Amino acid sequence: MDIEALQLLEKSATPAPWEWNLNLKHKQVSLEGQTRGRETILEPVRWGMGGARFRFFKDGLMENCEDFAVAKHGRDHHKHWCADINHPDAQLITQLRNAAPDLISAANENAELKQKLGVCKETIDRLLDYVSQPPKSNCACHISAPCADCTDYTDLREVLETANSLIAQATPQKKVES
Numbered sequence: 001m002d003i004e005a006l007q008l009l010e011k012s013a014t015p016a017p018w019e020w021n022l023n024l025k026h027k028q029v030s031l032e033g034q035t036r037g038r039e040t041i042l043e044p045v046r047w048g049m050g051g052a053r054f055r056f057f058k059d060g061l062m063e064n065c066e067d068f069a070v071a072k073h074g075r076d077h078h079k080h081w082c083a084d085i086n087h088p089d090a091q092l093i094t095q096l097r098n099a100a101p102d103l104i105s106a107a108n109e110n111a112e113l114k115q116k117l118g119v120c121k122e123t124i125d126r127l128l129d130y131v132s133q134p135p136k137s138n139c140a141c142h143i144s145a146p147c148a149d150c151t152d153y154t155d156l157r158e159v160l161e162t163a164n165s166l167i168a169q170a171t172p173q174k175k176v177e178s
């Protein structure tokens, strides 16, 4: 999954939210956005005596899907009967769907990692109770470097600082498990 490509595509597509709009009375169906009131993202229209074609919104107009036809990867010779639609909204629909399993496992993995991180932070917090604090810095490196204070305590001070900052960043979000 190329998350950067997906992010770019998401930015160039019509902003969310999207919704289907089915008009049973007038026999019309469209996918709608809500950026400026209601706007059509795609709608099917008659296409000769064949099937129907989708129209997509571009530069203030609904343009026919064939205007966005591009050859699929490695299928240049098939462009006239099996082309892709190079419109961000059309691409977002297929690419998001194709990326859905990866996106869902990434979200699950993220939740798991957060949970583990919470345990780590709690453990650090408990461990800190057993650590005796180093004395206040009394560096004498200006006399002879490195001084005893630095050699004895620099590492401990650093690790305590990191631990305390991790604890401070800990945001105990008790998530509702579904």
Ligand SMILES: [Zn+2]
Residues within 6 Å of the ligand: 138, 139, 140, 141, 142, 146, 147, 148, 149, 150, 151
């Ligand atoms: Zn020192």
